[in-house]
Amino acid sequence: MYALAERLYPICRSITGEGVRETLRILQEYAPISIHEVPTGTQVFDWEVPKEWNISQAWIKNSAGEKVVDFMDHSLHVLSYSIPIHKILPLSQLRDHLYSLPDQPDLIPYRTSYYQSNWGFCLSHRQLEALEDGDYEVCISSSLEAGSLTYAEYLLPGRSKDEFIFSTHVCHPSLANDNLSGVVMLIHLLRKLQHQDLRYSYRFLFVPGTIGSICWLAQNADKLATIKGGLIASLLGDGGKFHYKLSRHEDSIIDKVAQFVLTEMEVDHEVIPFSPYGYDERQYGSPGINLAVGSLTRSTFGSFPQYHTSADNLDFIQPRHLAQSYQLYSAVVDLLELNRTYVNLSPMGEPQLGRRGLYDAIGGASDQKAMQMAILWVLNMSDGTHDAIDVAHKSNLPSSLIVKVCALLLDKGLLRESD
Template sequence: MPEDTHNFLELTRELCQFPSGVVSDANAALFDRINVEVPLEFFRYLSGESFNGWEVPKNWRVKSAELWRGDELVFDGKAHTLGVGRYSMPFEGELDWEDLKPHLVTNADLPDAYMFHCMWQYRPWDADWVLSIPYKVFTQLGPGRYRVNLKTEYESGEMLVAHHIKKGQSDKTIVMHSNTCHPHMANDGFAGTAILIRLFQWLAKQETYYSYRLVLGPEHLGTVFYLRDLPLEEINSLVCGIFEEMPGTMGPAKATSTFLGGHVVDAAFENALRHYSRDFVMAPWRMGAGNDEVVWEAPGYEVPFVEFTRSECIDRPFKEYHSSLDSPGLMKVAQLNEMYNILQQVILTLENNAVMHRKFNGLICLSNPEFDLYKERPDPTVAKNITEESEKWGHLLDCLFRYFDGETTILDIATKHDLPFEDLRRYIARFEEKNLISLSFHEISKSKAKHV
């Protein structure tokens, strides 16, 4: 069994203990726990605030959630945080089975699961009421008369969002983002958060050109209000970003492209996935799980954003999705380690990408001991210590000198020749050591967003 050297599972278990939400009594304790790992700056948005039709909901609590058939209590929604649909209205009364059924949420494919009904926290104006009942309980119900005792309350509160900034040499910033509003859920939630926390602890020890910003908050709503209040100058310093979640199940590592595609962060992900994952998918924009990248890329912000998950399909990213079975026990350490390693490789690629400037004319004899830069290719008459990759490297040498044009980047070459960026970077650095080229850092550019 792979070793959990970064303690992803332990941190995930701790974060999953909190019954968090968009606005929740537990949010302060959750963020305080994260603050122990990385220092956070907090942003607070009061219930009732609105922007572009989005509303910060009130703090919602369940006081009782009982379903009775005669004198028998057949279901108690307070037995689990997900037992009542989020933001359900109170209801007390008697219903026949056919009238009750539309108010029961269940999933026959997950007979032990409470399902996460969350729509009304985004659409409070549509709120009705539902009970989330495991299918094995649901099958014991049926025709008859039922009494519902659902007492919920609403109180003004605040939505918490936080960020942590790792300063680099430049104010140009790469954003990493995770949600905090899925109570007790690991894959669709806190395992992704745990990976980003560990990534920023690693970044704290690195000398970086770019600054890095970890943003944590409720899905969509947190990002909508966080970006609403950022000055335009600050928004334009955000050169790209990554939304990361669903890291621990057995699906392939999946990166969805930025909205326009063709961005350097897209290329960095493709290279890292090709060479550091067991299985991967490069998907079009919004064809992963679909998350806050749509907020970051909205007009007036236009921050190029990749979503990085193991989503198997957009409508059902993994079997236990949005259910009480999405627990820390579902997480596979090898999958968590792989996601972390890929994110590291993406960062190292962006931090080390460079353009090559030629200092010679003509064809260099790379096998000459003066240079010693030749990559051996197969020869039927000579025994050589070569690998399956040798022909790729050999073909690279047929092309390489033309890439020393002051425009082509190392990542461009790695993409074209299907070579690991870091191996290629080290090889090209030897050309600079031989004074054949000079290297200049390739800085990520971003078109300026405009507010209207």
């Protein structure tokens, strides 16, 4: 995952343009995701797909003709969606188009102006302060033309049409944790699940933030009914503790599974309430869409000093953090797959476990105690209203044991799966 992040890092992505397109094409080397183009001007709910933005170069030269800021050095140096410009202007006028972080003077900020026509450069505050009075030549060779918005999608079909979505934003330029971490983790999760026999269907969405998820939603309104929930994957490479942000439903199956996995795997974590701020859970969780999409991240949106600066670089993310995030997402899928609700087929009194080899022979011994307790709990709670997580929660036994016992009792003819 880290190697892929290294490869994607230099690319200048935005909400449209070749940067996203190139990124998604690289992802296709890993898994057969399909790339979709939505033409400029397409109406998507309350929004319209904007013009496509591309950029070849951008620099500022001082009066001596030296490049003092160059987009070739760092994709963050240009205000995203800058209109093309080439002119000479004094520093006093140039300043209106320069963005820096006085409190973090060594870092380049990340700034965008998607829906308001503007141009600008982002630079470290030290760079800004070093600029001497005088005239500067600025050049942004960008284009804003009719084109399309690009996103990618892949549906892993399961035995059921019921599906869960994993969505991540692919519109950020050279920022590692936000959100190459989410992109590379998801493509590897897709690769892993691709060859499994799955109960549920899983849809992977690699979309530009906000406008991308809105495009997908607007064009797939007929698919929403079978989406049982989902997760926003982002901020998965840093060393912070995990955060599960509840879906707008707060008590959906994805909320239940994600929280249970975090607790049972005993990783340091915090559960935070839904809020209509952050990543694309804002769109999936808008009142008219109302999908149960939570967000499983390490650090949270906007909470770390490297956030939206050049310090969110490849040093900031670590292979072991990505690996742990991947394990956690895998565990969520595993539990979604295995968690079921059963009906006890011998519900009048306990079934006689002994003659089925489910009870140790000498009554009173305490061997295999946990297994026996799990058998009793599963039998008792299997009335069609409790799933394996409920049984694990109430019995305080590991979900893996409950799932194993369910399989055993199903095999012995003592359970059937609930409708």
